[in-house]
Amino acid sequence: MARRAGAPEVSAGSMADIAFLLLIFFLVTTTIETDAGLDRMLPPMEPPTEAPPIIKQKNIFTVNINRNGQLLVEDEILSIDKLREKAMAFLDNGGAPSGSPDYCSYCKGKRNAESSDNPTKAIISLKNDRETKYSTYITVQNELVGAYNDLRNREAKRLFGKDYVDMEAEYLNPETEDSVKEELKEKVTRIQGLFPQKLSEAETSSE
Amino acid sequence: MSKFAKKKDGEVPAVSTASLPDIVFMLLFFFMTVTVMKDSSLKVENVLPNASEVKKLEKKDRVIYIYVGKPTREYEKTFGTEPKIQLNDKFASPSEVGDYILMERAKKPQEIQNVLTTALKVDKNASMGLISDIKQELRKVNALKVNYTTYEGDAFNNLQ
Numbered sequence: 001m002a003r004r005a006g007a008p009e010v011s012a013g014s015m016a017d018i019a020f021l022l023l024i025f026f027l028v029t030t031t032i033e034t035d036a037g038l039d040r041m042l043p044p045m046e047p048p049t050e051a052p053p054i055i056k057q058k059n060i061f062t063v064n065i066n067r068n069g070q071l072l073v074e075d076e077i078l079s080i081d082k083l084r085e086k087a088m089a090f091l092d093n094g095g096a097p098s099g100s101p102d103y104c105s106y107c108k109g110k111r112n113a114e115s116s117d118n119p120t121k122a123i124i125s126l127k128n129d130r131e132t133k134y135s136t137y138i139t140v141q142n143e144l145v146g147a148y149n150d151l152r153n154r155e156a157k158r159l160f161g162k163d164y165v166d167m168e169a170e171y172l173n174p175e176t177e178d179s180v181k182e183e184l185k186e187k188v189t190r191i192q193g194l195f196p197q198k199l200s201e202a203e204t205s206s207e
Numbered sequence: 208m209s210k211f212a213k214k215k216d217g218e219v220p221a222v223s224t225a226s227l228p229d230i231v232f233m234l235l236f237f238f239m240t241v242t243v244m245k246d247s248s249l250k251v252e253n254v255l256p257n258a259s260e261v262k263k264l265e266k267k268d269r270v271i272y273i274y275v276g277k278p279t280r281e282y283e284k285t286f287g288t289e290p291k292i293q294l295n296d297k298f299a300s301p302s303e304v305g306d307y308i309l310m311e312r313a314k315k316p317q318e319i320q321n322v323l324t325t326a327l328k329v330d331k332n333a334s335m336g337l338i339s340d341i342k343q344e345l346r347k348v349n350a351l352k353v354n355y356t357t358y359e360g361d362a363f364n365n366l367q
Binding site: 007009019020022023026034035036037038039040041042043044045069080081128129130131132133134135136137138139141142143145146149165168169172173174201 | 219220226229230232233236237240241256257258259260261262263264265266267270324326328329330331332333334335336338339342345346347349350351352353354355356357358359362363365366
């Protein structure tokens, strides 16, 4: 065995410290991946005897997706990248005349009497074909949710100086303190009340 | 004995192994924290679509997963190439979804049974027919909160 006489001893005493340092570093920096996605509520099964509520045609915004992924919005063909704009115009229209109980004081739309009365009345109806591709459907859903989020952001900025999306994310974050949550809940519910998400999905047509 | 004892002079001292347990523990802790328990292996292709308006799915214990997609290559022969539903470890038909949800719900503690979310992990090439069937089944068992799990990204990338 080859030996080098007088080689200095390497101190291993600090090894544990290094190991712990590494351990703490990884502990702090590693995040376990969480899934993300579009949250939606399905409509409850209604008893078959109940008559559907009567809704004025002008308060419904119809979106049809055909099997090739083309959109028919309010009986017109529309390209998918214009959908958000159009949905926002519809929701924010506020067509009810001032003085009527449905009058929308915070709407900044065109106030077209032919379109929705009030964001709380406006309903988006989404219908798709059985052959529609899932990715197209998600894109449309994303744009419609985006339209609501954009409008909610606008109102949240005006009222609280903060984005709605950020407020909601903070509210849903389990690490947020309870006192902060309580305060946020009020604000979030208020914004949701201004632009309630009324996205109805008709049963899929098989043709 | 004296022969061996003599050798000691001038020998390189042994590296201390006292810190070896620390290193091992470090590795152990590291893997403990980063490992995600996987309870079912994917038998379907699962490339999720992109979306930008996403919400995080917090609290994993409150989520029930449903996978949809084309069977992967090894299952192609037995199950064909049409998109299929995977529940836990096996393929299922849409009519089995309701029972599965009820079963999973019964496994959860009482206090969270009403706040469960169903995460639909659907391949982007699946067709809506199957999804509609699943949604009908979910409505029947009153599992109304769904989450279409997506990747974060530009939704228009889906259209290409």
